[in-house]
Amino acid sequence: MESSRLRGVPDGSTLRERKKAQTRSALWSAAIELFLAHGFDNVSVAQVAAAAGVSKMTFFNYYPTKEDLVVGPMSExxxxxxxxxxxxxxxxxxxxxxxxxxxxxxxxxxxxxxxxxxxxxxxxxxxxxxxxxxxxxxxxxxxxxxxxxxxxxxxxxxxxxxxxxxxxxxxxxxxxxxxxxxxxxxxxxxxxxxxxxxxxxxxxxxxxx
Structure with missing residues (x-):
């Protein structure tokens, strides 16, 4: 679901916008894979960030909580x-x-x-x-x-x-x-x-x- 949001980035978007969309997609994909494998409550924000190749601070720049990450596509x-x-x-x-x-x-x-x-x-x-x-x-x-x-x-x-x-x-x-x-x-x-x-x-x- 998140990957469709990345594909939806307009061709005329800036490099910064494309980079942000890629980071958001990487976080979402990594988190869902971990949550499904280990359970939502058993995976930390730090583990999600590490799996996505970003810092914990970067995670919080995109999502206030793990819950916000999962329901992000729905909230749109x-x-x-x-x-x-x-x-x-x-x-x-x-x-x-x-x-x-x-x-x-x-x-x-x-x-x-x-x-x-x-x-x-x-x-x-x-x-x-x-x-x-x-x-x-x-x-x-x-x-x-x-x-x-x-x-x-x-x-x-x-x-x-x-x-x-x-x-x-x-x-x-x-x-x-x-x-x-x-x-x-x-x-x-x-x-x-x-x-x-x-x-x-x-x-x-x-x-x-």
Whole structure:
């Protein structure tokens, strides 16, 4: 997952930006390999830095904690629902835009929908959901996504309620898909029921539950 972020560095980026992306990618790759082999709590920041060929201080220049490193790719999507709402077409309801976007993600088997059975993605997910501190950080990211969406929808209490409902539905769908992937089902096999679940869930949103 992190390597895709490195590939996404624009061609016109500066040498400094490319170097930073390479260091970040090296840290992430080294850390995940160590965490999967020895357990998250059994690997120190110093060990991760050494495996990546950088200093411990360099690690902290990029990631405040080990938890931040693991959930880094996920945290980049905190504002995704808000961005979808902001970029929707004229007259398109926010729920419709988010429904459409989620279905598009399912069709591409994007990790952000939970419907991804790539071995490297599943390995990181198993790490997250078997490590309490990482599970806690993941839940905090999902909660923060709701706050950002609420700010995009508007300033009123009703907007915060709407954001909570929308985010709750998305999270339930993501976690259900993730659970099925971790249980060994394939993304292709689960896709039809994942689409049906998404359609039902967003219909419930439109009807006010």
């Amino acid at each position: 999507h905190i504002d995704e629902p808000a961005r979808v709402v902001r970029g929707r077409g004229d007259g398109e309801p926010a729920v419709d835009a988010l429904h459409r976007h989620f279905l598009e993600g399912l069709a591409r088997h994007e990790p952000t929908t939970g419907l991804c059975d790539k071995p490297n993605v599943l390995a990181v997910l198993r790490l997250i959901f078997t490590t309490p501190s990482l599970t806690q950080r993941t839940m905090a990211i999902l909660s923060e996504s709701s706050d950002v969406l609420a700010a995009e929808l508007g300033p009123d209490f009703s907007h915060r309620v709407a954001a909570s409902m929308i985010t709750g539905v998305r999270n339930a769908l993501i976690l259900e898909n993730t659970k099925r992937m971790l249980a060994g089902e394939s993304a292709d096999a689960v896709y039809p029921s994942a689409v049906a679940d998404a359609n039902e869930a967003f219909s419930l949103l439109r009807s006010g539950l």
